[in-house]
Amino acid sequence: MRLTLIQKDDCHLCDLAWERLAEAGVADFDPLWIDDDLGLQSRYGERIPVLRREDTGAELDWPFGAEAVRDFLSG
DSSP states (O other): OOEEEEEOTTOHHHHHHHHHHHHTTOOOOEEEEOTTOHHHHHHHTTTOSEEEETTTOOEEESSOOHHHHHHHHHO
């Protein structure tokens, strides 16, 4: 399953999301930085960090913990 973590530079919550993903055992995901893309900023700016499953397009908005990530991945 391919995952993307949508985030921006200098984002404390994004740093926490990386930690929650590690706690959930998620070692492989693609970071998507929205800083230079006005369209992505408009869509995700207030929601980041967001974890997206590329197979289904489902998105998990912050705040999330390790258990919520595991549930999201199993669903």
